[in-house]
Amino acid sequence: MRRDTFLKSMAVMAAAGALPLTARASVNLKMMIPANPGGGWDGTGRALGKALIDAKLAETVQYDNKGGAAGVIGLAQFVNSSKGDPNALMVMGAVMLGGIITGKPAISLDKATPIARLTSEYNVFVVPADSPFKTMKDVVAQMQKDPGSVKWGGGSRGSTEHICASMLATKVNVDPKKVNYVAFRGGGEATAAILGGNVSVGGSGYSEFAEYIAAGKMRPIGVTSEKRLPGINIPTMKEQGYDVVLGNWRGVYGAPGITAEQRAALTDLIVKVSKTKGWAEALEKNGWTPALLTGKAFDDFVDSDFASLRGIMHLSGMLS
Template structure:
C-alpha cells in the first residue's frame, strides 16, 4: 500500500513539474520589432502554460539577426533552456551577410507564426487591381516604384518574386527601401512610390479607413477576417510569409529537443499566445522538429535564389 501511495504521489508530482527552468531567449534584433514581440509573446505564453518558471530575454540586434544567432551558437551549446528567435528575415540575412553560422547550427523547435505582406496603392491611384499593376510593370518596369522595407527584406523579395512570376526581369525592379512602416506609408499616401509592400498589420488601418487600396496578400489562402484576395487567386503564383519561430541550442539531446517542442507547443495553445497573434494580425503556423528543419532548408534555397537574381547576393 505504501509503495502504491508513493507511486501515485510521484505521478501527481510529475504532472505538476514545470517543463523548463529559467528559459533564456536570444533576440537578434532591437526591442520593439517583430522578433522582440515574438520572443516576449512566446515567453509569456510559456509561463502562462506552466511550462517555464521564469524567462529572460537578451536583445542582440544587427545584420538581420545573424549577430544574435552567432552569439547564441557560441555561448549556448548544450543548454536545454535556451531558445533563439529565427525567421524568414534571418534566412535572407544569412545569405546577404554570408553568415558563418546558419540554421543548421541550431536545433529546430517550432515555427510559431506567419505574417503576410499586403500590396497597397493610394486610394486615388490609377492602378485598381493586381492585373493593372502587372500590366504596368510589363509595359515599363522602371516606371513602377515599389516601396517597402530594407534591401533584402521579405518585402523586397516578394516584389522580385512577383516580377519573376510575371515574366519580367527581376533586375529591372525599381525598389525603394524605407527604414520603417510609417515612413513607407507616408511615401505611399504622398504618391512618392507607385505601390507599397509591408506586413498586413502595418497597412490595415489605412486600408480600413479607405486611404489605401489593397491589391492582394502574399498568403496561400485568404487571411481570416480580412477580405483581401491572395496573389495566387488572381493569377500570380506567388506566396511568402514573414514567418518566425524558435530554435534550441546546438548540442542538446533528442529528449531535450522533444521537451522544448512539447513546452512551446503547449504555450501556443494558451489564450495568452492567441491574444498576441490577434493583436499583431499574425496567423498561427505551428511546425515543429524535423518538419521545421525541412521547411527552413526549402526557404533557404528559395530566398537565396531570388536574392541572387536581384543581385543582392553574389
C-alpha cells in the same frame, strides 16, 4: 524512494541541466529577437514570452533585440553568447533563411538547435493612403515604365517581401535586378517609411499593418496567399493576374551545444504553450495561422524550405 533521496536526485539532475524545464522550480528564459522592435519577429517573441508567463510555464523572459541582415547579426550573437544554455531561445523564420542564402554568413543556422515552427502568414502589400497607386496594376504599370521609380520597402535583403517583389518583376517582364528595394532593420522602421511616403509600396505580414489599414492610413493592394485571407478583404496577387504565391513562417531555435534532453524539454515547453488560451489569443489578434512543427519534421521542413527559397530566388534573379 525516500523523500530526501528523491530531492537530492532532483537537485543533481537540475545541476546537470537534465531536469526538464517545466519541472524546475523556476524557468528564466532568454529570448533573442534578431530584429529591431516593432516587427513580426519582435511581436512573435514577445507574444510567446507573455503566453509562457501567463500560463506559468516560465517565471521570467528576458528579451534581447539585435536587428540587421535579415536576422543574421542576431543569429551570430546568439550562437556565440549562448552555447550550452538550455534556457535560451531565438525567434527566426523564412526571412532568416533568405538572408543566409544571400549573405552567406560565416555563422549559419546549422550552429543552433531547431526547436519548433510556430506560425505561418502571407505578405500583404500596402501603399500610403494618399498614394497615386490605387491597385497593384497601377504599381506594375509604373514598374514597366520605369522600374527604379517604384520603391519597395520591407525587411532585410532576402526577406519574403523582397523575394515577392522580385518574383512580380519577372512575371511582368521587368528585369528583377532593377527592382528598387529598400531594406529596413525592423518592421517599425519600415512602417514609418510607408506612413511617411518614403517608399512607394510596403510589404510584411498583415499583423504589422492591421491597425494602420483599419485607421485608413494604409491601403492594402495585394496578398501573396493562394486564396483571400479569412475575414480580410484583400485581393490576392494571383487573382489580379500575377502568379506570386509565397508564405512566411516563424519559429524558434535553441542554443548550440544543448543536450538531446534539453532540446526535448524546450520542445515540450513550446508544445505546451501552443495549447494555452494566451497563445490562442495572440494568434487571433495578429492574424497568425498556427503551424506547429517539431522534431525531425521541423528539421526536414527547414532543409526543404532552404532549397525551395534558393530556387525561387535564383529564378527571380536575386542570386545571379
